[in-house]
Amino acid sequence: MTNTIVVTDRLTKRYGDRLAVSDVSLTVRRGEVYGFLGPNGAGKTTTLRMLLGLVRPTSGTATILGHAPGESGATARVGALVEGPGFYPYLSGRDNLRVMARYQRISDRAVEDALTRVDLSERGGDAFKSYSLGMKQRLGVASALLGEPDLLVLDEPTNGLDPGGMADMRKLVVDLAEQGQTVLLSSHLLAEVQEICDRVGVIAHGRLLAESTVAELRGASTLLVRAEPLELALAVSMRVAGDDAVQLTDTGVRLELPEDRAPELARALVEAGADIREIRTAERSLEDVFFEMTTDQEENR
Amino acid sequence: MSTATMTGRPAARSETRAVPTALGGLVSSTRAELLRLRKWPAVWVLATVWLLLNLTFAYIFNYVAYATGSSGFSNEGVAPESLLPELLPAAIPSVFTGGMPMFGGAIMFILGALAAGSGFGWGSWKTVLTQGPGRLSAFGGTLAAVGLAVVGVVAATLVLDVAASTLIAVFEGQSIAWPEFGALAEAVGGGLLIFGMWAAAGVLVGVLTRSPALAVGLGLVWSLVIENLLRGVGNLLSGVEYVTNVLPGTAAGSLAGALGAGGAGEPDGAPGVLTVLDAGPATLLVAVYLVVFSAAAALLMRHRDVV
Numbered sequence: 130m131t132n133t134i135v136v137t138d139r140l141t142k143r144y145g146d147r148l149a150v151s152d153v154s155l156t157v158r159r160g161e162v163y164g165f166l167g168p169n170g171a172g173k174t175t176t177l178r179m180l181l182g183l184v185r186p187t188s189g190t191a192t193i194l195g196h197a198p199g200e201s202g203a204t205a206r207v208g209a210l211v212e213g214p215g216f217y218p219y220l221s222g223r224d225n226l227r228v229m230a231r232y233q234r235i236s237d238r239a240v241e242d243a244l245t246r247v248d249l250s251e252r253g254g255d256a257f258k259s260y261s262l263g264m265k266q267r268l269g270v271a272s273a274l275l276g277e278p279d280l281l282v283l284d285e286p287t288n289g290l291d292p293g294g295m296a297d298m299r300k301l302v303v304d305l306a307e308q309g310q311t312v313l314l315s316s317h318l319l320a321e322v323q324e325i326c327d328r329v330g331v332i333a334h335g336r337l338l339a340e341s342t343v344a345e346l347r348g349a350s351t352l353l354v355r356a357e358p359l360e361l362a363l364a365v366s367m368r369v370a371g372d373d374a375v376q377l378t379d380t381g382v383r384l385e386l387p388e389d390r391a392p393e394l395a396r397a398l399v400e401a402g403a404d405i406r407e408i409r410t411a412e413r414s415l416e417d418v419f420f421e422m423t424t425d426q427e428e429n430r
Numbered sequence: 431m432s433t434a435t436m437t438g439r440p441a442a443r444s445e446t447r448a449v450p451t452a453l454g455g456l457v458s459s460t461r462a463e464l465l466r467l468r469k470w471p472a473v474w475v476l477a478t479v480w481l482l483l484n485l486t487f488a489y490i491f492n493y494v495a496y497a498t499g500s501s502g503f504s505n506e507g508v509a510p511e512s513l514l515p516e517l518l519p520a521a522i523p524s525v526f527t528g529g530m531p532m533f534g535g536a537i538m539f540i541l542g543a544l545a546a547g548s549g550f551g552w553g554s555w556k557t558v559l560t561q562g563p564g565r566l567s568a569f570g571g572t573l574a575a576v577g578l579a580v581v582g583v584v585a586a587t588l589v590l591d592v593a594a595s596t597l598i599a600v601f602e603g604q605s606i607a608w609p610e611f612g613a614l615a616e617a618v619g620g621g622l623l624i625f626g627m628w629a630a631a632g633v634l635v636g637v638l639t640r641s642p643a644l645a646v647g648l649g650l651v652w653s654l655v656i657e658n659l660l661r662g663v664g665n666l667l668s669g670v671e672y673v674t675n676v677l678p679g680t681a682a683g684s685l686a687g688a689l690g691a692g693g694a695g696e697p698d699g700a701p702g703v704l705t706v707l708d709a710g711p712a713t714l715l716v717a718v719y720l721v722v723f724s725a726a727a728a729l730l731m732r733h734r735d736v737v
């Protein structure tokens with residue numbers, strides 16, 4: 130059994146003149162939650178469609194669980210919710226899953242399990258067309274979970290959910306990850322995935338800009354100090370952290386210093402006679418990183 | 431918000447999907463499609479409309495005409511007494527396919543177009559094609575399920591015709607003579623071919639347009655209007671005739687005509703029933719159309735992007 134579940138090599142999709150996805154090479158490893166991040170129109174859905182064999186790449190290749198996209202060996206082991214849930218509106222949620230269970234050749238009991246897992250058992254008998262957007266989305270996840278796939282592909286699964294529903298969805302993904310489920314999760318909401326993803330790939334304008342762990346992408350954590358007088362605080366900070374690791378910002382003095390050296394900094398400030406208003410760790414959010422990255426790319430275009 | 435939250439915990443005995451073979455995938459896809467077609471009200475509405483049409487035009491109108499001594503539907507000038515033999519069980523083989531080339535065919539076209547075309551707008555094709563069976567197996571399941579639905583409709587038509595004609599025979603005090611088995615089998619086979627061809631045409635146009643509404647519109651315009659217009663032109667211009675003689679509607683109509691659906695002495699009586707082609711070529715042509723429509727739809731499904 131291999132440890133890479135998905136490998137793509139310069140995957141490209143062109144629609145007429147528009148390059149929807151361009152030379153995307155990414156890797157998803159077994160057991161991880163991989164966040165596929167990018168703004169709307171970045172090419173996330175198109176990439177996922179190519180991985181699922183729904184759309185043929187213009188060039189480049191993809192391998193899923195050792196198979197080409199769309200081969201039974203791949204699709205049978207992948208559960209997917211891509212670009213919104215697609216079901217028969219006249220059937221109940223339960224019957225929709227039963228149809229998919231027939232396709233997968235698994236029993237109706239698995240359907241009940243899947244409905245329970247997304248908290249839809251009670252409304253399972255209602256027609257799909259009567260569902261709220263959130264319920265439709267949950268049914269889509271239930272269908273993706275059906276048959277215990279090796280890889281779960283969720284394309285913006287929190288779309289259309291209220292804040293409570295979003296929290297539930299995140300919890301579901303965390304629970305699945307704890308059980309060792311490999312998840313490929315796309316989102317344009319960076320803040321919401323940074324806590325649940327092991328690794329992320331950042332895509333914008335069809336290009337993969339970066340692929341790494343969330344921590345790596347964010348870089349080292351920094352400490353933010355507000356103390357008076359400012360000149361003194363700046364001088365002490367430079368002594369503790371080194372001249373290059375200190376920056377004066379609108380909010381105060383920013384130090385590239387790990388969190389465990391905060392007490393040392395506080396002592397030094399107090400001994401020097403500065404009045405400390407605040408010392409806190411200030412991690413760059415993925416949002417910041419992402420913003421920098423995409424604006425860099427804009428400039429290079 | 432819901433009180434319980436999503437847990438993601440699998441039940442103790444969770445089931446894993448297996449990698450299907452091409453044939454295994456076809457069988458499971460057929461079962462899946464049968465389930466969702468069976469639970470689709472539109473399918474029952476279409477089947478019911480056809481059965482009512484068939485009952486009305488094959489039996490009720492003509493029986494009322496006979497009973498009241500007036501001229502029957504599309505039988506103007508025919509003596510009422512000569513209508514009765516057509517309404518008895520022995521005549522089932524000749525009347526069985528009478529409404530099929532045109533009205534029944536249009537309804538089967540709609541069935542096929544809805545079954546194959548709706549999934550694009552709903553996004554259900556996208557879901558189906560990620561379940562495990564390959565594209566050909568999954569689409570083959572839809573073709574097979576539509577085919578079985580057609581078999582069901584033809585069987586129901588037979589049951590209805592037998593019931594109606596037996597009832598009329600009993601009512602009119604006629605002795606019940608059953609049709610010859612060979613002739614009946616030919617009529618049922620002809621009905622299956624005609625309905626199968628139109629349903630396959632519906633599936634193909636549904637896949638081509640990816641829109642059931644557009645497909646149904648195009649199909650109805652084609653089978654009810656364009657073919658008739660072309661045949662009208664074909665009667666005037668000899669060159670066009672070669673084309674109109676091999677159109678799907680001509681083939682289906684000729685097959686029904688060869689089975690005697692037009693009624694004795696008036697072969698072109700029922701709408702859509704023709705005598706352009708002989709039984710052999712008509713049967714062959716309908717069968718070829720059925721296969722070509724299905725294969726073309728399957729190839730399209732296999733090669734096109736599904737978004």
Ligand SMILES: Nc1ncnc2c1ncn2[C@@H]1O[C@H](COP(=O)(O)OP(=O)(O)O)[C@@H](O)[C@H]1O
Pocket residue numbers: 144147148149150167168169170171172173174175176737
């Ligand atoms: N079927 C299609 N035909 C033409 N252009 C498309 C098609 N699908 C996607 N695109 C274009 O490709 C780009 C990427 O789209 P998409 O993959 O849906 O982005 P995302 O999922 O990241 O929002 C967009 O510019 C979109 O307009």
Ligand SMILES: [Mg+2]
Pocket residue numbers: 170173174175212284285
């Ligand atoms: Mg998208």
